[in-house]
Amino acid sequence: MTSVNSKEGNKEEYAFIYGDEAVSYEVVRKSVPQGSSHQKVKRKITIKVHPNCEVVVTSPEDANREDIHQAVMKRAKWIYDALKEFRGHLEYVQAKHYVSGEMQFYLGRRYVLKIVEDADALPTVKMTRGKLLVTLTRFNDDKTAMVRALVCNWYKVRAERIFHERLSELLPQATWVDGLPSFRVLPMTKQWGSCSAKGNLMLNPHLIKAPKECIDYVILHELCHIAEHNHSDKFWRLLTSVMPNWKEVKNRLDGMAELYLNE
Structure with a gap:
C-alpha cells in the first residue's frame, strides 16, 4: 500500500526558537539493533520535515535529551527553510470552488481552469494552451456541481x-508477475494505491495529476506487493531493484500530495 504519509513509534514533543518563531518537533525513539558481535550498532539522530509541516526527529531510545537538542539546533536553519517552503505550498491548498482562474494539475503540469458558456455546444472538458477548458451549454444554479462532475x-x-499504458510499459520489469493484473481507479483520501491479496490493484485517480515518474513509482510499489505483501526489507530491496531512485520520487510526490488530493 502506498500511503500519503506515515509515522511510527512513540513520540515526545519539544520546541526551539528560531528568529521570532517557536518551532515544535517530535522525537521518535527507536531501539538500537544488535550487531553480529553482540555490540550495539550506533544509530544516528535523523531529522525530517514532512510536507504537512511536521518536524520529526528519530533517535536511539537511549539518546541524551541534550544531544538531541544540539543535533536539532545544528540544522535549525535547514528546518526553518524547509518549513517555509512547505508552507508556501500549503498556501495554495484551498477547497476548490470550480470557478475560472483556479489551478488544476495534470501529469505534473499546472493548468488554469476556464469555464465558458456555449448554447450550441455539448458539455465538454479539454486542455488547450495551458488551460483546462470546461464548456457548459448554459450557466445555472447547478453550474459548480456540473463543472466539478465534468472535471472529475x-x-x-x-x-x-x-x-x-504505464502498467503495460512497466510490467516487463516485474518478472514475478504473471499476466496483466486487473486494476480499478478508485478515489482514496489517504492512499495513492493498494494491492489486494489476490493481486488486484487499485489506483487513486488524483495520481494522474502527478508526473509520470511518480505514477510509475506507485504502480511499481503495488506490483512489488504481489510478491511481498508487507513492507519487509525484502519488499524494499525488490522495489529498489526496479526503481533505484524511488525515495526521491516518493518525496517529490509527498511534497505535492496536499495539492493533488485537494478537490
Whole structure:
C-alpha cells in the first residue's frame, strides 16, 4: 500500500526558537539493533520535515535529551527553510470552488481552469494552451456541481488510460508477475494505491495529476506487493531493484500530495 504519509513509534514533543518563531518537533525513539558481535550498532539522530509541516526527529531510545537538542539546533536553519517552503505550498491548498482562474494539475503540469458558456455546444472538458477548458451549454444554479462532475470524470477517464499504458510499459520489469493484473481507479483520501491479496490493484485517480515518474513509482510499489505483501526489507530491496531512485520520487510526490488530493 502506498500511503500519503506515515509515522511510527512513540513520540515526545519539544520546541526551539528560531528568529521570532517557536518551532515544535517530535522525537521518535527507536531501539538500537544488535550487531553480529553482540555490540550495539550506533544509530544516528535523523531529522525530517514532512510536507504537512511536521518536524520529526528519530533517535536511539537511549539518546541524551541534550544531544538531541544540539543535533536539532545544528540544522535549525535547514528546518526553518524547509518549513517555509512547505508552507508556501500549503498556501495554495484551498477547497476548490470550480470557478475560472483556479489551478488544476495534470501529469505534473499546472493548468488554469476556464469555464465558458456555449448554447450550441455539448458539455465538454479539454486542455488547450495551458488551460483546462470546461464548456457548459448554459450557466445555472447547478453550474459548480456540473463543472466539478465534468472535471472529475475527465480526470478518471484520463487516469484509466494513462495508468493502463504505464502498467503495460512497466510490467516487463516485474518478472514475478504473471499476466496483466486487473486494476480499478478508485478515489482514496489517504492512499495513492493498494494491492489486494489476490493481486488486484487499485489506483487513486488524483495520481494522474502527478508526473509520470511518480505514477510509475506507485504502480511499481503495488506490483512489488504481489510478491511481498508487507513492507519487509525484502519488499524494499525488490522495489529498489526496479526503481533505484524511488525515495526521491516518493518525496517529490509527498511534497505535492496536499495539492493533488485537494478537490
